[in-house]
Amino acid sequence: MIILVFLHGLLGDKSDWKHIVAKLSPIPCVCVDLPFHGDAQNITVSNFEETVCYISKQIQNKLSQKPYIIVGYSLGGRIALYYALQSLLPKGQLKGIVLEGANLGLTSQIEKLQRWENDMYWANRFAKDNLYSVLNDWYQQSVFSHLDMEQRENIIKKRTALLNKSGGKSISLMLKATSLAKQPNFIEKVRSTLLPIYYIVGEKDHKFKNIAINNQLNHYIVEQSGHNTHQENPSKFVEILNIILKDFEMNKKE
Structure with a gap:
């Protein structure tokens, strides 16, 4: 049976997936x-390569040579892309990746410069x-x-509680290490790879819905979500x- 490996986004941790894992039982x-x-x-x-090196070790230690699919949300999806399509690290029996609201990369140096400046602004604030x-x-x-006032307040409280132990310095360092400005543009590799890639996006997430549609990704739209x-x-x-x-x-049966 294929194992699902979940990578959370910036500001989160593995507990973000607990409700999903519970609903998927008995899938490993x-x-x-x-x-x-x-x-x-x-x-x-300090960069993507070091990040995926750590992730690779975690996956190999937990899974050995069992087949698996990576499910990555936002930053976790971008790290999954780098791991699967850029890194030369051993990947065992990686069978595919599922991207949830993940950016495939920027197309110009101007965009990268602007994104770097934006990420450094947030890194300094955190x-x-x-x-x-x-937050x-x-x-x-x-x-x-798309979030209303109550939803925004709830997620701010949740993230504040989660990050209170370390403050925002850890987030600052992660922003510097994995800024979108440092990420290769994966659009062509996503189109040409034989590795199955699926894209999940919320109907209210207009930016990433456009990425999925404009790049003709194999995508699913989730109603009532951003x-x-x-x-x-x-x-x-x-x-x-x-x-x-x-x-x-x-x-597999075919």
Whole structure:
């Protein structure tokens, strides 16, 4: 049976997936903390290669040579892309990746410069400012514009509690290490690879929905959700994962 390996996004940890894992039972699942997050709080990295090296070791230690699919949300999806399509690290029996609201990469140096400046702005704020204040501004960004006041307040409280142990310095370091400005553009590799890649996006997440449609990705749209579909509509998210797993089983029999 294929194992699902979950990678969370920036500001989260492996517990973000607990409700999804519970709904998927008895499908075997493994949740991995990214560097600077959760139980990997003391793991330091400075770039994508070091990040995927750590992730690779975690996967190989937990799975040995068992077949698996990586499910990555946002930053976790970008790390999955780098691991699968860029890194030369051993990947064991990686059978595919599922991307949830993950950016495939920037197309120009101007975009990369602008993104680097934006990420450094947030990195400096996370390192120096009051955590609640920074998170309040963070969740005002356009990608979270679908959230109402109550939803925004709930997620700010959750993230503040999660990050209180370390403050925002760890997030600052992760932003510097894995800025989108440092990521290769994976559009052509996504189109040409034989590795199955699936894309999940919320119907209210207009930016990433356009990425999926414009690049003709093999995608699924989750109703009544924005950027974080697995939190906002977990039942539909799990339904899609089950469809993907059935697709793998059918192809294997053929």
